[in-house]
Amino acid sequence: MPHAKGRATARELLDLQSHLMLESNLAGQFNHFARECTDPQLRQMCESFARSRMDAFQRLAQHTNMGTIQ
Amino acid sequence: MRGDQVTDKNLCMALINQMKWDAACLTQRIVECDDEHLRQDYINVLNRTFAEQKQAYNYANQQGWHQPMLAEQSMINQVQSDTQKMANEIQQSMMTMHRQAQSQAIQTPQQQMMNMGQGMGMGTFQSYNMPAMGNQQNYGGIPQQYYR
Numbered sequence: 001m002p003h004a005k006g007r008a009t010a011r012e013l014l015d016l017q018s019h020l021m022l023e024s025n026l027a028g029q030f031n032h033f034a035r036e037c038t039d040p041q042l043r044q045m046c047e048s049f050a051r052s053r054m055d056a057f058q059r060l061a062q063h064t065n066m067g068t069i070q
Numbered sequence: 071m072r073g074d075q076v077t078d079k080n081l082c083m084a085l086i087n088q089m090k091w092d093a094a095c096l097t098q099r100i101v102e103c104d105d106e107h108l109r110q111d112y113i114n115v116l117n118r119t120f121a122e123q124k125q126a127y128n129y130a131n132q133q134g135w136h137q138p139m140l141a142e143q144s145m146i147n148q149v150q151s152d153t154q155k156m157a158n159e160i161q162q163s164m165m166t167m168h169r170q171a172q173s174q175a176i177q178t179p180q181q182q183m184m185n186m187g188q189g190m191g192m193g194t195f196q197s198y199n200m201p202a203m204g205n206q207q208n209y210g211g212i213p214q215q216y217y218r
Contacts, residue, residue: 012108015099019112022095026088033081042078045129046085049122056115063108 008063016063023060027053079135086130089123 008016030050034043096116103109130136 008108009104011102012104015102016108019095019099022092023115026092029088030085033085036076037078037081039078042082042129045126046081049085049089049126052118052122056118059111060108060115063105063111 016060020057020061020064023053023057026050027057079130079133082126082130082133082135086123086126086136089119089126093119093123 027050030046030053034046034050037043037046093116096112096119100109100112100116103112127136
């Protein structure tokens with residue numbers, strides 16, 4: 001998704017990079033939790049949350065297609 | 071049983087904590103964000119995070135793993151008393167501001183001009199902060215057309 005003003009701020013870009021890393025880690029962790037837990041309900045929840053984090057990652061990653069930093 | 075053993079309870083509590091951390095990080099991103107599209111996407115992710123965190127919390131609560139401690143009556147009384155004090159202080163300060171605004175509003179245009187003139191020198195602070203004392207003789211005499 002293009003940046004509304006054509007250019008991202010340096011802060012936005014650093015924050016985005018940091019947050020993409022967080023969402024990616026969470027997706028991995030929740031998948032791991034799903035494999036480790038015994039209760040099917042909890043497993044299902046962990047799997048669903050892992051997918052959701054992955055979706056968030058993909059959605060936010062679209063913003064990296066923006067212009068050069070200020 | 072060791073405390074760090076991998077159990078459903080530990081996994082669920084870790085899940086909740088991670089969600090809380092993610093929500094805090096997202097909030098920070100939102101308040102620092104300049105771009106409207108990016109901001110909105112962060113907000114959408116944050117709303118989803120809130121919903122998922124609540125779902126995990128409800129699950130933990132049902133399992134009896136997470137039961138918040140109820141407040142004692144003495145603590146409730148203390149908070150109520152402190153809140154009342156704060157409310158009184160706010161009301162007091164609002165009344166002072168209202169009185170100041172009211173007394174400024176009843177000044178004649180000539181007086182306002184004079185006050186503006188005083189504002190050029192050392193009298194600024196006094197003429198602004200003490201209007202109620204200096205202009206009480208005009209109270210009620212002039213329509214409050216300058217009051218906003």
